Amino acid sequence: MRIESLDKLVLEVSQKTGLAGDKVRQLIGVLTAMLFDERTGGFSGFIARFREKGLASMVQSWIGQGANEALPREQVERVFGNPLIGAIANRLDLTPATTATAIGATLPGLVDGLSENGQEPRGIPESLRHWVAEIADWFGDLGKFGWGAVTAGVAAVGGAVAGGARTLGHAADATTDAAAGAIRKAGGGIGKWLPWLLLGAVLVVAFLLFKGCTKSAVETSPPATNTAATAAVPTPSVAPTPVPQGNPSVSIENVSGKAVVSGRLHSDAEKAKLLDALKTTFGVGNVQGDLAVDPATSPAGWLDKLIGFLPELKASGAKLSLDGDRINVDTSALPEDQRVALSDKLRGVFSDFEINGLWDKGISALSSLKAGFSAEDLVKALNLAGIHFATGSATITHDSSETLRKAAEAIKATPEGTRIEVGGHTDNTGDAAANMRLSVERANAVTARLAELGVPAVRLIGKGYGQDKPIADNTTESGRAQNRRMEFKVLQ
Numbered sequence: 001m002r003i004e005s006l007d008k009l010v011l012e013v014s015q016k017t018g019l020a021g022d023k024v025r026q027l028i029g030v031l032t033a034m035l036f037d038e039r040t041g042g043f044s045g046f047i048a049r050f051r052e053k054g055l056a057s058m059v060q061s062w063i064g065q066g067a068n069e070a071l072p073r074e075q076v077e078r079v080f081g082n083p084l085i086g087a088i089a090n091r092l093d094l095t096p097a098t099t100a101t102a103i104g105a106t107l108p109g110l111v112d113g114l115s116e117n118g119q120e121p122r123g124i125p126e127s128l129r130h131w132v133a134e135i136a137d138w139f140g141d142l143g144k145f146g147w148g149a150v151t152a153g154v155a156a157v158g159g160a161v162a163g164g165a166r167t168l169g170h171a172a173d174a175t176t177d178a179a180a181g182a183i184r185k186a187g188g189g190i191g192k193w194l195p196w197l198l199l200g201a202v203l204v205v206a207f208l209l210f211k212g213c214t215k216s217a218v219e220t221s222p223p224a225t226n227t228a229a230t231a232a233v234p235t236p237s238v239a240p241t242p243v244p245q246g247n248p249s250v251s252i253e254n255v256s257g258k259a260v261v262s263g264r265l266h267s268d269a270e271k272a273k274l275l276d277a278l279k280t281t282f283g284v285g286n287v288q289g290d291l292a293v294d295p296a297t298s299p300a301g302w303l304d305k306l307i308g309f310l311p312e313l314k315a316s317g318a319k320l321s322l323d324g325d326r327i328n329v330d331t332s333a334l335p336e337d338q339r340v341a342l343s344d345k346l347r348g349v350f351s352d353f354e355i356n357g358l359w360d361k362g363i364s365a366l367s368s369l370k371a372g373f374s375a376e377d378l379v380k381a382l383n384l385a386g387i388h389f390a391t392g393s394a395t396i397t398h399d400s401s402e403t404l405r406k407a408a409e410a411i412k413a414t415p416e417g418t419r420i421e422v423g424g425h426t427d428n429t430g431d432a433a434a435n436m437r438l439s440v441e442r443a444n445a446v447t448a449r450l451a452e453l454g455v456p457a458v459r460l461i462g463k464g465y466g467q468d469k470p471i472a473d474n475t476t477e478s479g480r481a482q483n484r485r486m487e488f489k490v491l492q
Contacts, residue, residue, distance in 0.1 A: 001115075003127050003295045009109045017397050027099075027106055029131035030088060036124050043120050054077050061108075063115045068108035070413070070448055071343040071352075071397065076100040082247060082324055086298050091135070095301060097325035097352045097398055107393070110260075136474065160446040164333075179386045245323030249307040250291070251309075260280065261289040263321075277307040281314065296492035298324075302350070309349050312342055320346075320440055322353075329357040337362070351388070360386060365408040375418050375424045375490040378410055382488040383421075387446060394441035396449060404446070408453035411460075419491040421461050422446045427480035440464030446486055461491065 008029070013024045035046045050059040053075070061069040068308060077085065077100055089099035114121045248270075251264035259282040265271050271291045278287045300306075302322060313320055317333025327350055331339040339359040345357060362385025369381060385407060387395045396404070411420060424439035424446075444463035451457045472479035 005126055009106070009113065011110065012036060013102065013105045016390075016393050017098070017102045018275065018390055018393070019094075019098075019102055024102070024106065025131055026092060026135050027088070027102055028110060028128070029135045030091075031103070031107060031110055032114075032124060032128050033132045033135075035111070036121075043114070047120075049079055055079070058109070063112040063120070064118050068112050070452075071098045071104040071108055072449070072452055073104050074099070074103045086247070086324070090298075091173045095352055100325075101352075101395065101398075137397050152157065156313070185192045223309055229384050246294065246297045248297050248303075249321070249323040250306065251321035252278075252313055252319070254313055254316050256316055257314075258288055259313070261287065261291060264292045264294050264297050265303075266293070266295060266297045268293055270300055270303055274307065275302060277310055281310040302353075305349050309346070312345050315342070318342065325353050327353050327355045329355060331357070331359055340364075348389075351397050351399050355403050356402055358399065358402045360384075360403075362386060362403055363406055366403075369410055373410075373413075375414055375420075378414060379420070379488045379490055385484045389442055389445075391405065392438070394438065394445040395444055399451070404449050405453060408450050411450065411455045411463070414459075419459050421463055421489040421491050422450075423487040423489065424462070424464045425469055425483060425485050425487060426467050428474045428481040429480065432467060434463055436466035438464075439466045442486070 002265045009028070010021050010024045013019065014021055014138065017024075019027075034040075035043050037046070040046065041048060045060050047063070050056070054073060058069045058071065058075075080100075080103065082096065085096050085100050085103070088103075089096045092099060092102075094102070113445075114125070133309075197487060246264070248263070250265070250266050251261065253260045259278050265274070271293055272289065273288065288420075300322075306322065306409060309320075310319075315334055315338055317331075319328075319330035321328045327346070329343070329346055331342055334342065340361065343358040343360055346355060362381065362383075365384045366383035369377060385403045387403060389395060389401045390397060411418075422443050424441075424443035426435040426439050428435070440462070442463070443464050447457070447460040447462040450460055467474075467483070470479075471485070472482035474480055
């Protein structure tokens with residue numbers, strides 16, 4: 001895979017996800033190591049996991065010719081599993097939701113670049129070896145989740161030093177790289193000696209390290225003692241540190257002004273922090289239930305957000321539960337205006353989470369459609385729905401998942417032959433041509449997501465209008481917000 005292609009992939013993923021380039025490069029290193037892990041079948045074994053999940057056509061689009069089919073976050077979670085995603089997220093210092101989205105944005109292009117001309121690659125390309133080697137200390141963690149691990153030596157020199165000690169592997173990598181660089185500078189005439197020089201470099205380093213280790217062992221050996229006079233002291237056993245694998249979870253329900261709480265957190269400190277916040281919000285005598293503590297549960301990275309949101313749950317009948325990076329909210333016991341207000345605030349605080357149970361005018365209208373509704377009724381409901389994107393990109397935010405599921409269900413219920421236009425619109429901020437491109441990309445992203453949710457693709461058409469059809473004043477923030485929209489039309 002060419003350096004130019006890698007740079008382009010990093011830029012594309014950064015633009016789609018908002019991640020810094022160094023984090024994208026680290027993620028590419030991790031995914032490359034997993035793609036070529038021999039313990040899980042190498043490249044073929046990695047791809048087989050997607051085929052086993054019923055994603056054969058998707059993954060074939062990455063390997064074959066033509067456009068790459070998108071990899072939604074939900075499918076990333078199906079294939080990788082939340083524990084592994086959580087482990088990668090911890091290393092990248094991101095939320096699991098953001099990490100899954102980034103994997104989905106990266107993997108199609110990475111596999112496409114590695115499988116040039118539709119051929120499966122035989123090994124890690126030279127351009128990626130250092131990227132893998134830079135995150136080699138991650139592999140022990142990732143190996144605990146069923147994907148195996150690749151050593152730094154394999155990553156840097158394609159397995160030439162496989163089986164050596166870790167220190168030897170690192171030193172050999174550096175020596176081999178230096179020798180290879182010197183040979184390239186010397187010109188092609190010496191190329192035929194390259195394998196022997198590389199092997200010689202590795203052997204020299206191995207010999208020197210062996211001498212150093214032997215000398216150290218001799219110098220630090222304790223003087224002989226009278227074993228009869230010295231009683232053997234047993235080495236105390238140390239319990240292994242649990243590896244976080246489960247999702248943290250919390251459920252809070254307001255029952256007549258009392259907060260009933262349950263769930264599981266990583267530590268006593270997290271438990272005490274949340275219970276103290278609940279008592280502050282609802283009153284010391286108005287908190288019931290308990291939270292389990294399990295060190296094998298991942299830390300709750302969202303705990304501060306939840307604590308900040310607690311005042312919104314003081315409405316009697318409100319229910320909220322978090323499990324990893326998924327949220328379920330139930331506002332059905334609340335008046336309509338409170339349901340919408342609470343949902344809006346929840347969306348704002350947890351925009352990178354998948355939220356089920358949100359309520360807004362669009363979801364309300366879609367849920368109220370009667371059997372036999374017309375296409376016009378559907379479009380009216382769809383145009384009340386809010387579909388949100390990451391700033392400046394065509395990445396649909398996870399808080400839009402509920403709206404799109406409801407929209408897909410309704411569109412599938414329309415008569416055969418009904419076709420819907422999904423129109424993308426922007427405000428007038430920035431360059432007009434760039435806004436046109438963005439509106440097209442967003443419209444296509446929505447049609448692609450609806451197709452993933454079961455709407456026949458032939459019944460959808462995406463079209464971008466850019467900034468040319470405003471419905472509000474672009475000189476105010478509220479007006480610009482209204483102009484950034486998706487607009488649905490019946491074509492026939």
